[in-house]
Amino acid sequence: MTSSNFPLKVDYCGVCSLPPEYCEHGPLFDKCKEWMEENLPDEYARLILNKTQEELEAMSLNNSKKKQTRGGKAMKNITKKQEVQKQVVVGRSMRARKKYVTLVRGLKTCDMNLKKCSKAFGQKFACGSSVTGDDEITVQGDVVDDMMDFIVEELGIDDDLVVDGGDIKD
Amino acid sequence: MFKKFEAKESIVGTNQIKNSVQRSIRTKLIDTYPNIEEYINDILPKKVNLKVVKCQDHIELISTDDEILFFKKRDGPFYPTLRLLHMYPNMLPKVQVDKGAIKFVLSGAHIMCPGLTSPGADLPEECLPTDTPVSVHAEGKINALAIGHMKMSSDDIKSINKGVGIDNVHYLNDGLWRIDL
Numbered sequence A: 001m002t003s004s005n006f007p008l009k010v011d012y013c014g015v016c017s018l019p020p021e022y023c024e025h026g027p028l029f030d031k032c033k034e035w036m037e038e039n040l041p042d043e044y045a046r047l048i049l050n051k052t053q054e055e056l057e058a059m060s061l062n063n064s065k066k067k068q069t070r071g072g073k074a075m076k077n078i079t080k081k082q083e084v085q086k087q088v089v090v091g092r093s094m095r096a097r098k099k100y101v102t103l104v105r106g107l108k109t110c111d112m113n114l115k116k117c118s119k120a121f122g123q124k125f126a127c128g129s130s131v132t133g134d135d136e137i138t139v140q141g142d143v144v145d146d147m148m149d150f151i152v153e154e155l156g157i158d159d160d161l162v163v164d165g166g167d168i169k170d
Numbered sequence B: 001m002f003k004k005f006e007a008k009e010s011i012v013g014t015n016q017i018k019n020s021v022q023r024s025i026r027t028k029l030i031d032t033y034p035n036i037e038e039y040i041n042d043i044l045p046k047k048v049n050l051k052v053v054k055c056q057d058h059i060e061l062i063s064t065d066d067e068i069l070f071f072k073k074r075d076g077p078f079y080p081t082l083r084l085l086h087m088y089p090n091m092l093p094k095v096q097v098d099k100g101a102i103k104f105v106l107s108g109a110h111i112m113c114p115g116l117t118s119p120g121a122d123l124p125e126e127c128l129p130t131d132t133p134v135s136v137h138a139e140g141k142i143n144a145l146a147i148g149h150m151k152m153s154s155d156d157i158k159s160i161n162k163g164v165g166i167d168n169v170h171y172l173n174d175g176l177w178r179i180d181l
């Protein structure tokens, strides 16, 4: 080994914090995939696009089994029954140690197009931004305060509807 | 070692490490891992203050201000954290488990011999003696998924091929991986 070779730089998944090749074993594989496609296109090509259909199915099977054991299903049903209320929650969530992502939830309730918002966030904050759920956008880094301003000023959403969710556990 | 580790409950206290002790840790590390001698000043810069984070169960973490680098239990060897190992993968001898073993290793299980001797697995030619720290890789993956401690020698693993061959001391997404200083 020569000095120039080390330390190696290893990219970690912005969603589950593992090296992306291990995302398939984490609980959030679908979110990981979206993040990877946006932020680590080379890894995405190597790990996802190169796989045969069968391999992919085996991977998501692996994953869905895990999801069920965590009993997430009941929770989902409850949230569906609740009335849709217009509200945008901006919070942050810790990924790897001291690394935060900013989560924006509820833009759909204000009739926003998530894809377009995500793109605008990425450009505004010069960082990775991706749609990570039915009504959730994840932005790399802790930009909660600026994000709230941006949503009010640029997207024109009423100040009262934008809530600071603090530290969000997901 | 870190399966049930929760930073809030498990950390007892943090102390600065004196310069003299810092030097002896450095010497010990080079002793255990001769491969890192030329990088030791990158890994543990001389000017940086090292801290020891004391935890329950006689576990100690060696860290800089923002990064945990090594850990040990009682008088055991210093193990690198997985993040450090990913940067310097040649630090430890490598073993490889087959695909089927990955999910067990990631749930913290110790590594059974058959998972180390099947066609997808790999053990080095030369014998790894008992108590050697090893980096645990997996079939088809680039990065290590765990750090292990040889419970049997690798020759015994090959010949006996039964029971736990390697103790799983630190794995991706365990309490140490998720710790926030």
Ligand SMILES: [Zn+2]
Pocket: A013, A014, A015, A016, A017, A018, A020, A022, A023, A026, A032
């Ligand atoms: Zn991931």
